[in-house]
Amino acid sequence: MEAKLVQKLQYPTWVDLDKFQRKRSGSVRFSRRMKEEKRVQVFISAHMQPSITSNRNRSVASEVSCTFKSFPASILEPGGFHAPLDEALILKNKSQEIEQYLDGRCIYLVGMMGSGKTTVGKVLSGVLGYSFFDCDTLIEQAVGGTTVAEIFKLYGEGFFRDKETEVLRKLSIMHRLVVSTGGGAVTRPINWKYMHKGISVFLDVPLEALAQRIAAVGTNSRPLLHHESGDAYTKAFKRLSSLWEERSGAYENANARVCLENIAAKHGHRDVSALTPATIAIEALEQIERFLKEEGEMPF
């Protein structure tokens, strides 16, 4: 049973199978403290409890816990985002390296709708110990819980953009935040005045990948995609292409750029869909570090 389990759960190579203890009840326990270069100490424990539902079918309940000094809950706890352990360690080390040079400045994620600003932003806020805010959500709250789609329908895009600017103004006087901005926030120069109080990071994702992601969850919540015809992918791709024409220059104002095609090439992937939010977050931290060094704010 152990061998099957190990294969299924894909334990890393440092897990020594001799350290598994078989209990009388049939359950298996494993625990190990891992040290790496004295800088990290990880304690992993696993408890696998077989349950027999019939003579033929056996299932195994497994409980794996992993603790790491000062690791944020979002990385390791159930319900949070789960990065593989090696990526989690890189994220933690990199964020610790740059944190003091950030000096509490906010990180603003900019990019087209569906580029992963919310997903990656939550990973970044977790490892940096920053709070996470989503501009669209703040606007919805400011308009009494009205959804973005309804705000566009009831009051028009101009009203929404004014609220967006107001939200960015308020955020710009705060510290230690990761902010996921709306896809169109880059279009107003005044918004850049606020975002440049912090460090802005452009998540550059190919349009095909954006359209696939958006089609997977539907276009209902995205008012700017409503007017196109065709299936969800075609609708999304058409509108994203025209928005990109209008906005690509504006995204270049960001301090750092995270290009998914470059990351995929670096990791030997053909397709950006193979990239996890953790991998993208690591690249974001590296690009922030590069920016800080270029600005002379962090030593090379």
Ligand SMILES: Nc1ncnc2c1ncn2[C@@H]1O[C@H](COP(=O)(O)OP(=O)(O)OP(=O)(O)O)[C@@H](O)[C@H]1O
């Ligand atoms: N690296 C990734 N790989 C695959 N899917 C992803 C990845 N990152 C995000 N997604 C998915 O893409 C969709 C959009 O992600 P997310 O909400 O983070 O983007 P966003 O930039 O905040 O979008 P918006 O500006 O429209 O609010 C979600 O369904 C999310 O699960």
Ligand SMILES: O=C(O)C1=C[C@@H](O)[C@@H](O)[C@H](O)C1
């Ligand atoms: O790209 C855009 O202009 C938008 C993106 C969303 O995040 C929302 O801010 C809104 O749907 C507009």
